[in-house]
Amino acid sequence: MGAVLPVLVLFLILVLLIIYEFRVRRPDQIILTDVKGTIVRRKARFYPRHFSLAVPATIHSSVWEFESEARGKLPVKVKLTVTTAADENHLTELVRTGGWDSSLVQKAARELGLFVQSLTGGFCQTHEIEELNNKDLQDFLLKNLSREAEKLGLKLIGVSIQLIEPLDSEIAEAMQQQEAARIREKTEKVNQKARLEASRYRFETDEKIRQMEHQLQLKQLNLKKEEQEKEAELARYQVEQELERRRLQMEVEQEELSVFEQHPELILLSPQVARLAEASQQLKNAKTVVSLSATDQQKGLNLLELIGQTLQEVLQKSRQTK
Numbered sequence: 058m059g060a061v062l063p064v065l066v067l068f069l070i071l072v073l074l075i076i077y078e079f080r081v082r083r084p085d086q087i088i089l090t091d092v093k094g095t096i097v098r099r100k101a102r103f104y105p106r107h108f109s110l111a112v113p114a115t116i117h118s119s120v121w122e123f124e125s126e127a128r129g130k131l132p133v134k135v136k137l138t139v140t141t142a143a144d145e146n147h148l149t150e151l152v153r154t155g156g157w158d159s160s161l162v163q164k165a166a167r168e169l170g171l172f173v174q175s176l177t178g179g180f181c182q183t184h185e186i187e188e189l190n191n192k193d194l195q196d197f198l199l200k201n202l203s204r205e206a207e208k209l210g211l212k213l214i215g216v217s218i219q220l221i222e223p224l225d226s227e228i229a230e231a232m233q234q235q236e237a238a239r240i241r242e243k244t245e246k247v248n249q250k251a252r253l254e255a256s257r258y259r260f261e262t263d264e265k266i267r268q269m270e271h272q273l274q275l276k277q278l279n280l281k282k283e284e285q286e287k288e289a290e291l292a293r294y295q296v297e298q299e300l301e302r303r304r305l306q307m308e309v310e311q312e313e314l315s316v317f318e319q320h321p322e323l324i325l326l327s328p329q330v331a332r333l334a335e336a337s338q339q340l341k342n343a344k345t346v347v348s349l350s351a352t353d354q355q356k357g358l359n360l361l362e363l364i365g366q367t368l369q370e371v372l373q374k375s376r377q378t379k
Contacts, residue, residue: 079103080111087112087143089152096148110157116142116214119166124224125178127186131228135177135194136220139202141166144212151210165209172205173198187232191218 081103082088088099089110099109122136143151143162154168155161180197181189198216206213223229 078105078107080106082111085114087114087145087148089148096152098145098148110152111159112143112151113159113162114143116140117162117166119170121170121173122220123174123177125174125181127181127189127223128184129186131186132224133181133186133189134220134222134224135181135218137173137177137194137198138217138219139166139169139173139198140214140216141169141206141211142214144207144210147207147210149210150208154209162211165211168209169202169206169211172202176201176205186223186228187235189221191221194218194221 082099082101088104089096089112090099090104090108091097104111118138118140120136120138122134125133125135127133141162151161151165155164158164176198177194180194184193195216195218199213202216203213223232
């Protein structure tokens with residue numbers, strides 16, 4: 058029992074030392090430690106606080122407002138914001154700039170501010186005062202400030218220009234008037250261009266409408282022409298059919314006449330003779346004259362005499378044949 062008590066005491070002391078020394082790494086922290094003169098990052102969940110440095114991993118924004126000079130020694134006022142964060146790939150440079158302190162990111166950002174003023178001053182001195190604008194200065198700083206930030210162990214997140222204007226109020230007013238005139242001129246050009254585009258669009262629309270109407274007329278003419286051609290074709294076909302019918306009728310009539318000339322007795326069987334006989338009976342006072350030859354025409358035989366004569370000729374031919 059006497060030997061177990063010191064072990065328990067020693068164990069409790071060790072637990073208290075561990076609780077006192079080790080801390081839990083938060084997600085918004087970068088834990089730094091020195092390994093043979095090189096600053097590295099601890100990635101374990103727990104870290105010893107006396108052998109490590111907890112650095113915030115959040116971004117840090119610094120607002121800078123200072124005066125500079127444009128070409129011709131004209132003073133200008135510049136106000137901008139620089140957003141940075143600790144660069145995990147340049148931790149040694151970060152500690153060298155800000156020291157072994159939890160606020161080393163803010164210290165390095167202040168050092169970066171000196172480069173911001175220097176670069177801005179060099180940019181303004183190479184430009185006329187009316188040529189200075191936020192966009193050009195922002196692009197210039199983003200292009201040249203990244204290298205300086207890496208040297209300080211920082212990562213440049215962004216640069217925002219809030220203000221760049223001349224300190225002389227008269228120059229500022231003149232520039233405002235010049236800018237207002239430029240905007241009005243640009244607006245007028247845009248309006249005139251819009252009117253021109255509207256007129257051109259209206260002209261093109263009218264031209265397309267005329268072309269479509271012309272095409273429609275041509276199409277209607279073609280349809281009418283096709284319809285007339287079909288009607289002419291149909292009329293031609295009907296005429297041809299009528300001519301063919303008359304030709305066939307004439308051929309039949311010629312064949313009938315040939316048969317009647319060879320056999321006159323067949324005329325008694327023709328429907329025409331039957332109709333003539335019927336008509337002669339209905340019209341008692343009418344005299345129907347029929348001639349089959351020039352001799353009959355001179356004699357002026359009526360229908361009944363002609364029929365009787367024809368029957369006598371048929372009987373004579375029949376007796377001669379016997």
